[in-house]
Amino acid sequence: MLTAQPFASSTTWATALNDTQFWSSLAQTFLPPYVNTCRWFAGKARQQTAFSVQTVHALPFTDTDVAYLVILDVSYASGLPERYLLPLSFITDRDAQNLSFFLADIPEKGHVGNATLGGQSGTLIDAIYDDRFRQALFAGIQHNQTLSQTEGELTFHKGNGLDDGEGVLNSQVLPVDSSNSAMVFGDKYFLKLYRKLFSETNPEVDMVAFLTDESSFDHIPAFGGSIVWKHDGTDVTLGMIQRMVANDRDSWAQTGDYLNDFLYAVPQRIFSIREDVFDKVELLAKRTGEMHCALYKPNANPEFAPEPFTDDYRDFLIQRFEDLLERRYNLLIDNYTKLDPQAQRLAWVFMEAREMIDTFIADFRSRSIDSLRIRIHGDYHLGQVLAVTNADNADDFVIIDFEGEPESSISERKIKHSPLKDVAGMIRSYHYAVSAKLFNSAETEGLNPEHLQRVSDRWFFLIRDTFLDAYFNVFGTPHPLFKNNNETNFLLLIYLLEKAVYELGYEISYRPSWVKIPLKGIIDVIREIEKIRLSDGTDVPDVPMLQTGLLQRT
Secondary structure: OOOOOOEEEOOOHHHOOOOHHHHHHHHHHHHHHHHOOOOOOOOOOOOEEEEEEEEEEEEEOOOOOEEEEEEEEEEEOOOOOEEEEEEEEEEEHHHHHHOOOOHHHOOHHHEEEEEEEOOEEEEEEEHHHOHHHHHHHHHHHHOOOEEEOOOOEEEEEEOOOOOOOOOOOOEEEOOOOOOEEEEEEOOOEEEEEEOEOOOOOOHHHHHHHHHHHHOOOOOOOOEEEEEEEEEOOEEEEEEEEEEOOOOOEEHHHHHHHHHHHHHHHHHHOOOOOOHHHHHHHHHHHHHHHHHHHHHOOOOOOOOOOOEEOOHHHHHHHHHHHHHHHHHHHHHHHHOHHHOOHHHHHHHHHHHHOHHHHHHHHHHHHHOOOOOEEEOOOOOOOHHHEEEEEOOOOOEEEEEOOOOOOOOOOHHHHOOOEOOHHHHHHHHHHHHHHHHHHHHOOHHHOOOOHHHHHHHHHHHHHHHHHHHHHHHHHHHOOOEOOEOOHHHHHHHHHHHHHHHHHHHHHHHHHHOHHHOHHHHHHHHHHHHHHHHHHHHOOOOOOOOOOOOHHHHOOO
């Protein structure tokens, strides 16, 4: 989207790199209106106080043509500032004719605005839409280039997933709006340019590179290389390239398809699950276990070496969960009247179980735990798994998107957890798949909600147990990641409870009709906590038991 007023400067584009006044003027007047239209800019809803450019990198195409990777700093009235990557290219009117470069081929969202620089008129564009820029990025990775800059250097690193001698491949920008930008090369490679930057390496690059280069796990898009800005002892990840994966759909969509037959049978009070549903669940559980085995490397560098459940880790997890729990209780109370009767009853049971949850967390703080922690996926659910056909023409899965929890800091995303945190994420995703289908479909509209809940539970528990059995079969026993069944069950409940409580906030705020899904997940975990409490003989008289009587309609 073009800005209202063209930008003018006596500075030519070729000599703009070290002209601080040029970039200051551009940042203060020209770039803010454009950036606020971009999907990748996360600060649109915040009160912005300043835009500035402190760092600019040059990426030359030829002796005279260049694109600039602008590091844009954004300050706000409250909260921490943010840093974004905005690559810019200048297409003069003459270039558009002589290079057969047609601006009409660039989508409107790629047009930053009209400009006259050093007497030449033209258009500033987001450089990802300039094929010369895309080819320069690809060539840099292919040849392991290092480009010295005014501040540090740009380092291009080639990974094992990029074939030698590729040469020039046709490239294009994928027409999707997300928090990053995606380019493809020869329908063979996928390059992700990170827009929001952090003062350390991106966890996704660390994870994909480790799995590709340090293990035999090949159910991810292989790591082809990265683009890193190195300065003052800090590595800032700007981009990563991977092999492309031909896929049918993600596993959320696939699971929804499998649920259709089940859904259509429910009104006839027929309970049926196709056998191949269990086959798919078992296969995904196997691939999940294989991923965690690949990440378990006792002799790896410190960033990936397994660690015990230290006091510091427990304090971190407990503090985060207690803060989350307090916010969710307050949110639930404030929005209680918006919930349907079934959700209200579940909410009451959850609120009445506060003391039991607190006792469970206290047990986690002091209980002896011998299982180990490793780097994990961190944001694992059905939408992060692609359904593919493998080399043997059989159904299979590829796991994607290792960036971690979106709301966590980069440092937090690199914290090692039990792999059961990923398992909990997938179990919760299956619970969502069946619950959303049953409670929000025309086929089941008007059916008794308690009946639907019982049907949903039966399907989910079968799938959950199938997944867990197949997952643990990958490891064998004993395995250092899991001391014994009692400890494994306890840790799984910790992560399931955290995940369901986390989900509750989103549903209350954006989908009140779905609140019963995480609430039911929370109640299921509390039931299991109660079983542990009774079997351990740790009953505390002052802590009431689960008030399941509240679930009955009056």
